[in-house]
Amino acid sequence: MTHGHLWDRLCEAKERLEPVQSKYRVVYEKPDELDAPAAIMCPDPNWLACALAGDILPPIETYLRDALVPDGEPKEHPYAKPIGPMTEEEAIEYLIMKDCPPQVWRDYTGNRSILKIVPVEAIPTNRNFRNAWKIKQEVAA
Amino acid sequence: MSTLNVANISDDQSTLTGANENPNDRLHFNKTVDTKFVTNGSAKAFASIYSNSDINVTSLNASSYTNTGTGAGELNFTIAFTQPSFKVGVSSQISAAGAGATMRGTSGGSTTSKYDIRTYEGTNAAASTSYMSVVFHGDLA
Numbered sequence: 001m002t003h004g005h006l007w008d009r010l011c012e013a014k015e016r017l018e019p020v021q022s023k024y025r026v027v028y029e030k031p032d033e034l035d036a037p038a039a040i041m042c043p044d045p046n047w048l049a050c051a052l053a054g055d056i057l058p059p060i061e062t063y064l065r066d067a068l069v070p071d072g073e074p075k076e077h078p079y080a081k082p083i084g085p086m087t088e089e090e091a092i093e094y095l096i097m098k099d100c101p102p103q104v105w106r107d108y109t110g111n112r113s114i115l116k117i118v119p120v121e122a123i124p125t126n127r128n129f130r131n132a133w134k135i136k137q138e139v140a141a
Numbered sequence: 142m143s144t145l146n147v148a149n150i151s152d153d154q155s156t157l158t159g160a161n162e163n164p165n166d167r168l169h170f171n172k173t174v175d176t177k178f179v180t181n182g183s184a185k186a187f188a189s190i191y192s193n194s195d196i197n198v199t200s201l202n203a204s205s206y207t208n209t210g211t212g213a214g215e216l217n218f219t220i221a222f223t224q225p226s227f228k229v230g231v232s233s234q235i236s237a238a239g240a241g242a243t244m245r246g247t248s249g250g251s252t253t254s255k256y257d258i259r260t261y262e263g264t265n266a267a268a269s270t271s272y273m274s275v276v277f278h279g280d281l282a
Contacts, residue, residue, distance in 0.1 A: 006219065007202070010202055010219060011201075019200075021195075021198075036209070036210065037210045039207050039208065039209045040194060040208045041206070041208075042194055042206050042207070042208075043205050044188070044196045044204050044206070044219075045197075045198045046200050046201065047203065047205070047219055057219070066221065071223070071224050071225065071253050072224055075221055075282035077221070078220050078282055098217070099204060099205045099217040099255070123194070125192070127211070127269045130211045131210050131211050
């Protein structure tokens with residue numbers, strides 16, 4: 001095994017790569033928390049730089065399997081062989097599977113839109129009534 | 142990137158005498174420590190978050206920040222920790238109004254792969270912040 005621990009690759013990448021601010025944000029609602037406002041996820045610039053560069057981040061399947069591993073037990077993702085470079089759009093999809101709850105992106109079967117990838121400009125900068133934010137439901141004509 | 146292999150680090154207090162000697166220093170007699178205490182004791186993750194939504198370029202081992210409501214958010218880690226209780230968040234931030242504010246993590250919302258952050262203004266009401274920073278120490282998976 002020559003790829004070592006993910007920590008070593010992250011530290012090396014931070015020295016080598018320029019951070020990349022994403023032009024996207026992920027907006028989602030948890031289906032089991034009806035009164036909760038929409039959540040807005042922002043990718044980390046250093047993480048996105050790693051995703052675009054490739055050969056640093058592990059396969060997403062390792063994170064999904066590790067989510068089932070009890071705390072304190074050995075995890076798979078720090079030691080997995082890294083994957084190649086991704087586009088920014090692929091990186092956002094990877095991040096959704098990694099950091100959004102599975103009931104949002106995998107298990108939801110309702111007909112309400114609870115997950116959207118939007119440009120940064122679509123997020124209001126005014127935070128008034130933040131706890132009332134919901135995803136706008138667009139009805140087809 | 143070169144590697145410096147050192148088994149122990151010494152502060153060489155034995156060379157200090159007179160006014161430079163500090164016998165009240167609790168580490169005064171611990172002149173040599175194993176290097177692993179230094180490397181294992183370094184921060185394993187940190188991030189700066191502004192406008193309660195975006196991650197600044199100064200970060201390590203963070204994959205995303207999710208704003209979940211007024212004064213609430215989650216920082217997701219690229220590499221999980223071994224136990225939720227093994228990490229400690231240190232923070233400083235300023236409220237949107239420019240006044241001092243408080244910040245804490247929640248044990249219920251935090252896991253080995255994310256840290257649940259809540260921020261409050263002086264009246265103890267939840268408030269979004271213009272800037273905050275977090276640092277984590279602990280054992281990585």
